Amino acid sequence: MAFMVQHGKSRAAVAAAAARERKPRPGTRAAAAAKSPAKPRQLAGRLLLAACLLAPLLCICAARLLSPLSSRVSSGDGVYLAEGNYVISSEDAEGAGALNSFQQGIVDGHGPPGPIAPVPARFGADPVRSLDTGVENSNAENRTDFDNKSGIERKTASSAKSGSPPENSFTNFQQSVTDIEVPKPKSKIYCDDKGKDEGFPYARPIICQMSGDVRVSPGSSSVALTMPMQQGVEGRRVRPYARRDDSLLPLVKEVDIRAAASENDAPRCSINHDVPAVVFSVGGYTGNFFHDVSDVLIPLYLTSFRFKGRVKFFITNYKQWWIQKYKPMLRRLSHYDIIDFDSNKDVHCFEQVIVGLVRDRDLILRPHPTRNPQGYSMLDFTRFLRHSYGLKRARPLVLGEEPGKKPRMLIISRRGTRKLLNLRQLAAISRALGFDVTVSEARGNLKKFATMVNSCDVLLAVHGAGLTNQIFLPAKAVVIQIVPWGKMGWMATNFYGEPARGMNLRYLEYHISEQESSLAQRYPRDHMVFKDPMAIHGQGWNALANIFMAQDVKLNLRRFRPTLLQALDLLQL
DSSP: OHHHHHHHHHHHHHHHHHHHHHSOOTTSHHHHHHHOTTHHHHHHHHHHHHHHHHHHHHHHHHHHHHHHHHHHHOSSSOOEEEETTEEEEHHHHHHHOOOSOOBOBOSTTOSOSSOSOSSOOOTTSOHHHHHOHHHHHSOGGGGOOTTOTTOOOOOOGGGSOBOOOOTTSSHHHHHHHTTOOOOOOOOEEEEEOOOBOTTOSSBOOOEEEEEEEEEEEGGGTEEEEEOTTOOOOOOEEEOOOSOBOGGGGGGSOOEEEEEESSGGGSOOOSEEOSSOEEEEEOOTTTTSHHHIIIIIIHHHHHHHGGGTBOOEEEEESOOHHHHHHTHHHHHHHBSSOOEETTTOOOOEEEEEEEESOOOOSTTOOOOBTTTBTTOOOHHHHHHHHHHHHTOOOSSOOOTTSSTTOOOEEEEEEOSSSSOBTTHHHHHHHHHHTTOEEEEEESOSOHHHHHHHHHTOSEEEEESSGGGGGGGGSOTTOEEEEEEOTTTOHHHHIIIIIHHHHHTTOEEEEEEOOGGGBGGGGTSOTTSHHHHOHHHHHTTOHHHHHHTGGGOOBOOOHHHHHHHHHHHHHHTTO
């Protein structure tokens, strides 16, 4: 027991000695800290207070130092540089690398003298579209207003008012680039005036393609290409209509194509464009649906669809009703206002212009290395039409696919020549065979009629422009053409039969007999109309039109019935 007490005292003594050794010595930092534990906290507080007092002062100094630089590049007081007819921002100037002179101004009088616009246009862009952000961001189809024939292009920055440049407006930078010239595209012109399709009676129309500094001047009915250092380039006059025959001469306005040796010899630009242009006519035989499609719409599609809407149209022989009729198609081909070439007074400048339209055969598109390098087909064109008019059906009814549903047949009637004299009886026998029959003329609102055609599975008509409406049928629908008397097979097949096959339609022909023609009441049976129809063809188009194209048809329904049954068979495939 005594040992344990003595041992405990010894351990307590050792612990006390160790504690005395750990105690800070007088005069050391630890001792000072032990005596004054609040001093570090006071020091930190003083430093924080000093930092808070200095921070606003530093911010004010920095703002004053940076204010001259920010005034140069701020969006509210920006300095923009203009060269020629393009407007560029100061940040684009170095990238452009090619300016002759700089000036500061305003566009179309909008805004006070000083900055041109709060949002700078990029070098090489159309100044109107670049500055008008509302147009740029809107839906492409809604940007076009066809009621404004002269277009909505604004005047370029070259005609804008000028203001005095503010201080510190990149003077040094101006001096470093004033001697650099803007590179211009190389001038080229190519006119295809020798195109002819062997086996097809029509020579191809002249089409001219121009690139470089091209100036379209509707007021003088001319298109000028600036071609410096080139002599002996002859001008020519072109009728920009996609069919070429002598009877068209008074129906299509000529456009003068010429070369200018210098800019001074060319009309001065009033509007610049950053997209190509196509100049074409809606004169000629337009007004007839077949010619509207074969002479204008398909060639226009072939010429301009590759630009994906970024192309501007100049129309000669301007017809407002024609533009309105085909507005859905035209809006998809061009996202811009159509310009009336007959009345517009501005000089429009482009880097690429096409005068005339590329064409293939009537209602036919085939691949070709120069005319159709993109390989567009009539299936592509009919798909384009369905999108333009919102047509829903891409294929016809298949018999038996929907029990109780009948295939729809549209019989196109005619008022003038080539009428179906027993139309009611034809409709009755067709209904008896199982068709849901509609009879209609190809008139009225085109969109409504196109929708009607697209809803049908069979289209039946006597040879004529009404058969052109097959372009609205769904693929694999059936077309029945009634061919009049008079060796009309070549015309029937080439104008409507081959095109139908190119659109992936099932095509049937019914050639009437002489007894089914109204010519049997006009001419004796031994007349050349019946004995030698090709002799009538040899007399020219007028004889053909006055005789064979002027007949009416009264079908032998018993003879015609197998053709209707064949149409039903085709719908089962």
